[in-house]
Amino acid sequence: DIQLTQSPASLSASPDEIVTITCQASQDIGSSLLWYQQKPGKSPQLLIYSATILADGVPSRFSGSRSGTQYSLKISRLQVEDIGTYYCLQVSSSPLTFGSGTKLEIK
Amino acid sequence: EVQLVESGGGLVQPGSPLKLSCAASGFTFSSNWLNWIRQAPGKGLEWVASINPDGSSTYYPDTVKGRFVVSKDNAKNTGYLQMNNLRSEDTAMYYCGITFAYWGQGTLVTVSS
Numbered sequence: 001d002i003q004l005t006q007s008p009a010s011l012s013a014s015p016d017e018i019v020t021i022t023c024q025a026s027q028d029i030g031s032s033l034l035w036y037q038q039k040p041g042k043s044p045q046l047l048i049y050s051a052t053i054l055a056d057g058v059p060s061r062f063s064g065s066r067s068g069t070q071y072s073l074k075i076s077r078l079q080v081e082d083i084g085t086y087y088c089l090q091v092s093s094s095p096l097t098f099g100s101g102t103k104l105e106i107k
Numbered sequence: 108e109v110q111l112v113e114s115g116g117g118l119v120q121p122g123s124p125l126k127l128s129c130a131a132s133g134f135t136f137s138s139n140w141l142n143w144i145r146q147a148p149g150k151g152l153e154w155v156a157s158i159n160p161d162g163s164s165t166y167y168p169d170t171v172k173g174r175f176v177v178s179k180d181n182a183k184n185t186g187y188l189q190m191n192n193l194r195s196e197d198t199a200m201y202y203c204g205i206t207f208a209y210w211g212q213g214t215l216v217t218v219s220s
Contacts, residue, residue, distance in 0.1 A: 043213055044152065046207065089207065095167075098144075098151060098153065
């Protein structure tokens with residue numbers, strides 16, 4: 001099974017700061033990685049697919065990148081509405097696996 | 108507008124079956140993969156099942172394989188998750204989704220005696 005090691009588990013940042021969340025895959029998954037934002041009591045919302053492509057309607061301050069088997073989600077200028085928990089998901093091979101999540105809070 | 112509405116959740120005893128439904132609208136249901144994920148209270152997301160567009164192939168993690176069955180009725184634009192021999196660890200919010208881009212609001216399954 002492919003493991004996704006997501007870090008950090010939580011972080012607190014101020015508005016307008018740059019925030020980066022990473023997922024390390026245990027083996028090559030190519031670009032088969034997605035990023036989601038989930039707010040309390042809500043379903044996950046897609047932010048990024050194919051590792052780097054911004055989903056429709058997602059603000060341009062969100063971006064995804066890949067370096068080998070390490071994947072990153074960057075929020076370039078943090079906004080208050082960005083609070084929530086962020087997850088990565090690999091869809092390269094079954095079983096599909098999620099990262100453990102990053103809880104983002106605003107200072 | 109893509110809409111996915113789950114139903115069928117509830118409180119059941121361990122060992123019981125339960126069938127969830129996922130009513131879809133706003134897109135061509137027959138052309139899309141259907142996926143189910145779940146989230147135990149206070150925990151992260153877990154993939155539960157996937158089915159290809161024509162329903163001929165299904166996929167499950169080991170945690171539910173042999174107990175859960177995913178299906179879809181393209182004529183009714185509805186997907187299903189039949190859950191058998193439920194365990195306490197299956198307690199979670201269950202979400203259906205298409206192409207991993209859209210998810211419903213979820214339906215809560217509680218397995219407890």
